[in-house]
Amino acid sequence: MPKQTFFNLSxxxxxxxxxxxxxxxxxxxxxxSSINRIVENTGIAKGSFYQYFEDKLDLYRxxxxxxxxxxxxxxxxxxxxxxxxxxxxxxxxxxxxxxxxAIDHPVYAKIGIxxxxxxxxxxxxxYGDLMTTGENFVKNMILxxxxxxxxxxxxxxxxxxxxxxxxxxxxxxxxxxxxxDDDFYKDYEEFSNSIIDLIKNGIKSVL
Amino acid sequence: MPKQTFFNLSxxxxxxxxxxxxxxxxxxxxxxSSINRIVENTGIAKGSFYQYFEDKLDLYRxxxxxxxxxxxxxxxxxxxxxxxxxxxxxxxxxxxxxxxxAIDHPVYAKIGIxxxxxxxxxxxxxYGDLMTTGENFVKNMILxxxxxxxxxxxxxxxxxxxxxxxxxxxxxxxxxxxxxDDDFYKDYEEFSNSIIDLIKNGIKSVL
DNA sequence: TGATATTATGACCTTAGAGTCACATGGAGG
DNA sequence: CCTCCATGTGACTCTAAGGTCATAATATCA
Numbered sequence: 001m002p003k004q005t006f007f008n009l010s011x012x013x014x015x016x017x018x019x020x021x022x023x024x025x026x027x028x029x030x031x032x033s034s035i036n037r038i039v040e041n042t043g044i045a046k047g048s049f050y051q052y053f054e055d056k057l058d059l060y061r062x063x064x065x066x067x068x069x070x071x072x073x074x075x076x077x078x079x080x081x082x083x084x085x086x087x088x089x090x091x092x093x094x095x096x097x098x099x100x101x102a103i104d105h106p107v108y109a110k111i112g113i114x115x116x117x118x119x120x121x122x123x124x125x126x127y128g129d130l131m132t133t134g135e136n137f138v139k140n141m142i143l144x145x146x147x148x149x150x151x152x153x154x155x156x157x158x159x160x161x162x163x164x165x166x167x168x169x170x171x172x173x174x175x176x177x178x179x180x181d182d183d184f185y186k187d188y189e190e191f192s193n194s195i196i197d198l199i200k201n202g203i204k205s206v207l
Numbered sequence: 208m209p210k211q212t213f214f215n216l217s218x219x220x221x222x223x224x225x226x227x228x229x230x231x232x233x234x235x236x237x238x239x240s241s242i243n244r245i246v247e248n249t250g251i252a253k254g255s256f257y258q259y260f261e262d263k264l265d266l267y268r269x270x271x272x273x274x275x276x277x278x279x280x281x282x283x284x285x286x287x288x289x290x291x292x293x294x295x296x297x298x299x300x301x302x303x304x305x306x307x308x309a310i311d312h313p314v315y316a317k318i319g320i321x322x323x324x325x326x327x328x329x330x331x332x333x334y335g336d337l338m339t340t341g342e343n344f345v346k347n348m349i350l351x352x353x354x355x356x357x358x359x360x361x362x363x364x365x366x367x368x369x370x371x372x373x374x375x376x377x378x379x380x381x382x383x384x385x386x387x388d389d390d391f392y393k394d395y396e397e398f399s400n401s402i403i404d405l406i407k408n409g410i411k412s413v414l
Numbered sequence: 415t416g417a418t419a420t421t422a423t424g425a426c427c428t429t430a431g432a433g434t435c436a437c438a439t440g441g442a443g444g
Numbered sequence: 445c446c447t448c449c450a451t452g453t454g455a456c457t458c459t460a461a462g463g464t465c466a467t468a469a470t471a472t473c474a
């Protein structure tokens with residue numbers, strides 16, 4: 001957590017630091033990002049930086065936390081409207097809102113991609129235990145779906161959860177390099193339909 | 208390319224260097240890998256290293272090339288037996304032989320994962336243009352399949368090729384963390400069947 | 415205004431990386 | 445035995461990183 005000093009700062013200053021940090025972490029992976037650059041771009045002295053944050057990781061975790069809060073709010077707006085309880089409906093809502101979020105916040109998306117591409121050691125360092133809550137959540141939904149019979153049981157839930165998360169990353173990465181008017185997909189709705197369709201018809205029970 | 212000096216070396220010395228380099232690059236990404244460590248582990252002097260290679264990238268590219276050659280030979284053994292010309296048969300052969308290769312050569316697999324996780328800048332630096340030959344190859348096969356009607360045409364070939372490559376990476380990464388006797392999959396054949404099945408039933412034409 | 419607590423500063427430290435270079439070593443041919 | 449050239453060497457440079465610290469500036473309040 002940032003030090004109290006950081007929160008005592010004026011909103012302008014805090015926002016400036018956050019904005020510069022976002023730019024830095026969206027351009028460079030955690031290890032390649034540089035406090036020197038951040039300090040230079042904010043215009044604050046290096047010593048000041050260390051009055052605000054314990055170290056580079058402290059700042060990075062704080063930035064991730066800010067993004068996560070925004071994203072959770074964003075996705076909940078979509079998923080809270082659902083009532084069917086169907087796994088695929090829920091997955092699709094999560095997916096398309098996740099993509100919408102990434103499109104709305106390309107800088108956040110880039111940071112997410114960097115994070116998911118980090119090697120194990122670095123990921124472990126960044127979020128000690130509390131990670132994979134997302135993955136576990138998906139896994140539990142899959143297990144439930146398998147019990148109910150809406151998802152085939154001859155593939156391990158573990159593996160499906162893993163694949164779904166990877167596809168999510170892949171989608172974000174793919175979209176990053178595309179503009180929507182130059183390609184097949186007219187909007188992200190259509191795009192997320194495609195991918196959910198791919199998952200669904202690949203893993204649903206054959207009735 | 209390594210300098211002539213390197214190829215003048217005794218086979219023992221060359222193999223030693225290659226072996227140490229393989230270990231280094233399978234443990235660290237390109238940027239985190241260290242010539243100092245490599246030099247220390249080989250027992251050669253740092254000056255000698257630069258008699259053999261232009262720089263770190265030169266060594267890295269050489270190692271990748273060695274791996275690629277082995278892998279191509281390996282996969283061709285499987286795919287050359289095929290005669291059906293069916294996209295999915297071919298894909299499955301590529302897939303399962305790719306997985307078999309990764310299991311046979313875990314060190315190579317780790318290097319491959321690191322490589323595919325590099326950011327764009329680094330990837331661009333590593334293999335200037337000649338990259339994505341794999342991806343393009345898959346894409347052309349998909350386009351062909353779409354013309355013939357064996358693959359649905361309402362998803363862009365670009366995207367499918369991208370997804371297939373990502374799934375390939377995901378599989379390798381997933382397998383890395385699993386031992387085969389503690390989990391659902393008894394052998395990699397079954398595993399690659401699952402994933403091809405997932406792709407196939409997701410993208411094949413509904414006849 | 416003067417005393418005290420908070421914040422700001424940048425020169426400086428340590429560490430580690432890639433890459434260099436003047437010099438040492440050793441074997442092959444005259 | 446001596447010369448010559450390929451090979452071997454490690455101390456060295458340069459650069460850039462993260463992080464520290466004594467000191468200066470500023471704000472707070474009596």
